[in-house]
Amino acid sequence: MFVPTLMGQCTPEQQAYWLPRALDMQIIGTYAQTELGHGTFIRGLETTATYDPETETFVMNSPTLTSYKWWAGGLAKTVNYCIVVAQLYTKGVCHGTHPFIVQIRDEETHMPRPGVKVGDIGPKLGFNTADNGYLGFDNYRIPRDNMMMKNAQVLKDGTYVKVARHGKATYGTMVFVRVLLVNEAAFNLAKACTIAVRYSAIRRQCSPDSEGSELQVLDYSTQQHKLFICIATAHALQLNSTWLWKTFSDTLAAIKQGNVDTLPELHALSSCLKALSTADAASLIEQCRHACGGHGYMMSSGLPYLYAFVTATRTYEGDYTILLLQTARFLVKAYEQVEAGKPLTPTVSYLSQAFTGKKLPWDSSPDGIIRAFQALAAGKLSSTVKSLRKRLESGLSYEQAWELSTIQLNGAAEAHCRAVMSQNYKSEIERLTVNSSPNVKLVLQQLYKVYLYYWALERTGDLLLYTSISESDIFELQLRYEGLLKEIRPNAVGIVDAFDLRDEVLHSALGSYDGNVYERLMAEAQKSPLNAEPVNQTFHTYLKPMMKGKL
Numbered sequence: 042m043f044v045p046t047l048m049g050q051c052t053p054e055q056q057a058y059w060l061p062r063a064l065d066m067q068i069i070g071t072y073a074q075t076e077l078g079h080g081t082f083i084r085g086l087e088t089t090a091t092y093d094p095e096t097e098t099f100v101m102n103s104p105t106l107t108s109y110k111w112w113a114g115g116l117a118k119t120v121n122y123c124i125v126v127a128q129l130y131t132k133g134v135c136h137g138t139h140p141f142i143v144q145i146r147d148e149e150t151h152m153p154r155p156g157v158k159v160g161d162i163g164p165k166l167g168f169n170t171a172d173n174g175y176l177g178f179d180n181y182r183i184p185r186d187n188m189m190m191k192n193a194q195v196l197k198d199g200t201y202v203k204v205a206r207h208g209k210a211t212y213g214t215m216v217f218v219r220v221l222l223v224n225e226a227a228f229n230l231a232k233a234c235t236i237a238v239r240y241s242a243i244r245r246q247c248s249p250d251s252e253g254s255e256l257q258v259l260d261y262s263t264q265q266h267k268l269f270i271c272i273a274t275a276h277a278l279q280l281n282s283t284w285l286w287k288t289f290s291d292t293l294a295a296i297k298q299g300n301v302d303t304l305p306e307l308h309a310l311s312s313c314l315k316a317l318s319t320a321d322a323a324s325l326i327e328q329c330r331h332a333c334g335g336h337g338y339m340m341s342s343g344l345p346y347l348y349a350f351v352t353a354t355r356t357y358e359g360d361y362t363i364l365l366l367q368t369a370r371f372l373v374k375a376y377e378q379v380e381a382g383k384p385l386t387p388t389v390s391y392l393s394q395a396f397t398g399k400k401l402p403w404d405s406s407p408d409g410i411i412r413a414f415q416a417l418a419a420g421k422l423s424s425t426v427k428s429l430r431k432r433l434e435s436g437l438s439y440e441q442a443w444e445l446s447t448i449q450l451n452g453a454a455e456a457h458c459r460a461v462m463s464q465n466y467k468s469e470i471e472r473l474t475v476n477s478s479p480n481v482k483l484v485l486q487q488l489y490k491v492y493l494y495y496w497a498l499e500r501t502g503d504l505l506l507y508t509s510i511s512e513s514d515i516f517e518l519q520l521r522y523e524g525l526l527k528e529i530r531p532n533a534v535g536i537v538d539a540f541d542l543r544d545e546v547l548h549s550a551l552g553s554y555d556g557n558v559y560e561r562l563m564a565e566a567q568k569s570p571l572n573a574e575p576v577n578q579t580f581h582t583y584l585k586p587m588m589k590g591k592l
């Protein structure tokens with residue numbers, strides 16, 4: 042995050058100075074925004090940077106315990122520079138949060154600079170190879186030039202000048218990383234399902250008839266139900282991430298030309314896609330672990346590491362709930378635009394047809410299911426706005442009415458995101474397979490249908506509310522879904538092999554290409570320190586005296 046922030050928040054002169062040093066790793070940096078007391082609510086950050094025109098420096102301070110920076114990766118022991126997000130004061134006025142480049146350690150000795158308090162925050166659920174740190178300042182001075190001045194400036198005399206065209210321009214790095222995280226979610230989920238599918242082809246358990254041999258667990262319908270949605274979701278996330286990257290690049294190019302019109306839609310999209318992709322990836326990686334039974338619980342399966350790593354992505358760079366609520370803000374505005382007969386931006390354009398007051402006729406084709414997901418998002422949005430307005434009519438303030446409606450707002454944002462993801466998944470597959478063989482097309486479409494059927498069956502309650510789907514339609518869809526799993530089964534191992542992930546990347550005794558699961562598990566077990574000696578010292582110190590009644 043250090044380098045992208047240098048790229049996004051510095052003037053060209055500042056970039057010319059800092060970027061080569063950072064890219065050559067003459068300096069190592071991190072992004073220190075979150076504090077002990079505040080992560081989500083950026084405007085509530087407490088670290089201060091007060092400009093002193095006499096010395097042309099900013100004085101950095103951490104006035105409270107809760108103002109200590111907390112969490113930044115590499116901060117504890119590795120980095121010597123930081124981007125610190127602090128409340129800017131000049132001429133006695135607070136201008137809100139701004140980013141500063143702060144040297145925290147000596148470039149030669151690596152000792153913390155006087156006035157800097159820095160350390161490690163301690164063990165975490167995962168990420169324990171990263172020294173996430175804390176950081177506090179006691180009247181620590183940095184040169185005026187170290188304020189990142191692309192979007193706002195403080196002149197020598199302390200005059201504050203706003204440059205950016207958009208109020209949230211300083212939040213740009215977060216948007217960038219949210220876009221990258223969709224790709225990360227796809228990659229890590231692909232790893233987990235490669236491990237679980239390969240293992241399920243090796244693992245045999247139970248014999249349905251007394252004569253036959255034991256089945257590969259991959260042959261069980263329930264196992265296919267657990268795993269094939271993981272493969273389909275990995276594809277869906279990968280294709281959505283490519284699409285989102287293009288949306289991001291287009292918006293960035295427009296902003297460079299001075300046009301910020303598409304930023305709100307990018308923010309709404311990157312927020313909900315980051316939220317849903319990280320949450321889905323984390324829960325499906327856990328499902329892959331379940332699918333590997335007891336051996337999935339071994340660290341040597343690789344799955345616990347993956348889960349610990351990915352579950353953090355649901356929280357960092359904006360918590361799941363918080364980001365969905367950002368998308369909900371955008372959706373409520375879109376609803377108001379429909380009411381006012383105004384045009385809508387592309388990803389919400391489906392709303393313009395959606396508020397008919399009638400249930401959408403059910404159609405179980407892939408296009409029909411996407412339309413149903415859109416109807417569901419529109420229906421939820423409409424009910425949410427009704428609740429919001431009812432609360433306003435009862436005399437509540439907008440903020441109070443909004444807060445009481447947040448459960449529904451999140452539901453509407455989740456449904457919208459699922460509809461966007463499904464639509465993108467379909468159009469990207471169509472675009473990418475124009476010249477593919479019929480067999481490749483067939484397999485990709487089977488997976489795409491698994492995604493649609495799975496989520497339609499997960500949301501039958503909502504579909505009953507907002508479409509004309511009947512009990513027999515649901516029954517028929519369930520049978521089609523189960524049939525599809527059997528069609529995919531013969532290709533399942535080939536499909537995960539096609540992710541092309543080397544053994545070194547998977548790092549798993551269960552998921553290696555050669556399928557030598559049991560040999561690898563035993564080899565990993567031999568590495569346990571407890572196997573280094575036939576009798577452990579604890580036997581002599583504790584067990585034996587206890588057994589002899591001498592403890």
Ligand SMILES: CCCCCCCC/C=C\CCCCCCCCC/C=C/C(=O)SCCNC(=O)CCNC(=O)[C@H](O)C(C)(C)COP(=O)(O)OP(=O)(O)OC[C@H]1O[C@@H](n2cnc3c(N)ncnc32)[C@H](O)[C@@H]1OP(=O)(O)O
Pocket residue numbers: 042044045072074075080081082083084114209212213215216218221222225304305308357358359360363367370371
């Ligand atoms: C070039 C280099 C290439 C490198 C490539 C490398 C490839 C590597 C590959 C993979 C790596 C990928 C993985 C990377 C891992 C990195 C590890 C990261 C570790 C973690 C870091 C962090 O967590 S940093 C801290 C992150 N913190 C957060 O995300 C905080 C979350 N909170 C917020 O974002 C905001 O506070 C919040 C959105 C909640 C609200 O902000 P607030 O100021 O209160 O605004 P509000 O009043 O609600 O809204 C006002 C208005 O503004 C709009 N808005 C809000 N945010 C944005 C935005 N970002 N952009 C645009 N607009 C925004 C909001 O919608 C409102 O609009 P209106 O409704 O009023 O119109």
Ligand SMILES: Cc1cc2nc3c(=O)[nH]c(=O)nc-3n(C[C@H](O)[C@H](O)[C@H](O)COP(=O)(O)OP(=O)(O)OC[C@H]3O[C@@H](n4cnc5c(N)ncnc54)[C@H](O)[C@@H]3O)c2cc1C
Pocket residue numbers: 071072073074075078079080081082111112113114168173353356357358359360361362363
């Ligand atoms: C592994 C890891 C690495 C990180 N790396 C960095 C880093 O490099 N740099 C950095 O600056 N930060 C980093 N962070 C911090 C991270 O960005 C924050 O933890 C994250 O943004 C969530 O903020 P929080 O911890 O304040 O959660 P909180 O906001 O305290 O959330 C707690 C709960 O309250 C809910 N909540 C909060 N506000 C609202 C609201 N308005 N409405 C409804 N519900 C609400 C949330 O949904 C959540 O359920 C990292 C975190 C982790 C876990």
